[in-house]
Amino acid sequence: MSAGAWVSTSMPYLTSRPAGQPDAWGAESAARGRRGGQRIVEAGEVGASGEVAELLGVAPGEAVVVRRRVMVLDDVPCELTDTYYPATIARGTRLARTAKIPGGAVTLLNELGHTGVRVREDVSARMPDEDERAALRTEPGEPVLRLVRVTFDSADRPIQADVMTMPAHRQRLRYELDIEIGTGR
Numbered sequence: 702m703s704a705g706a707w708v709s710t711s712m713p714y715l716t717s718r719p720a721g722q723p724d725a726w727g728a729e730s731a732a733r734g735r736r737g738g739q740r741i742v743e744a745g746e747v748g749a750s751g752e753v754a755e756l757l758g759v760a761p762g763e764a765v766v767v768r769r770r771v772m773v774l775d776d777v778p779c780e781l782t783d784t785y786y787p788a789t790i791a792r793g794t795r796l797a798r799t800a801k802i803p804g805g806a807v808t809l810l811n812e813l814g815h816t817g818v819r820v821r822e823d824v825s826a827r828m829p830d831e832d833e834r835a836a837l838r839t840e841p842g843e844p845v846l847r848l849v850r851v852t853f854d855s856a857d858r859p860i861q862a863d864v865m866t867m868p869a870h871r872q873r874l875r876y877e878l879d880i881e882i883g884t885g886r
Contacts, residue, residue, distance in 0.1 A: 766791035817852035
């Protein structure tokens with residue numbers, strides 16, 4: 702990992718933002734004296750792949766809404782993020798459009814009555830395909846991290862699935878967990 706690697710925690714991306722506040726990525730970047738942004742390259746309905754169908758608990762091929770983004774840090778692409786939502790939640794909302802969402806998607810989901818209460822994340826490493834390597838500006842032989850996050854509501858229904866790909870040498874993922882003793886959780 703390089704000296705300039707980004708240390709990332711998930712918590713800011715899981716909670717709704719107060720009205721008028723920037724999205725979590727912009728706020729976290731600014732708090733560290735950096736410029737974070739995103740380019741939304743696609744948004745709308747697609748048929749769920751086998752993986753996405755499993756993550757969201759829908760049938761393969763069933764309509765889901767996707768937002769595909771390139772995240773940038775100081776004008777350098779640092780992450781490819783595809784976020785999927787069940788069409789029953791996102792169809793016809795700002796989630797299905799390419800415009801930025803004030804406060805971010807989690808804030809909009811909360812406004813729509815869909816609040817995440819549990820998250821599952823899986824992290825793996827692999828070599829990028831050529832499109833990922835070009836988009837992330839990595840050198841041949843540099844691996845990527847793939848983080849798959851599913852957010853569940855209070856009824857344990859998946860409301861959002863994120864598939865993120867990032868250069869491994871520019872990232873460090875940090876997990877801080879509160880442990881409730883005696884609760885079996």
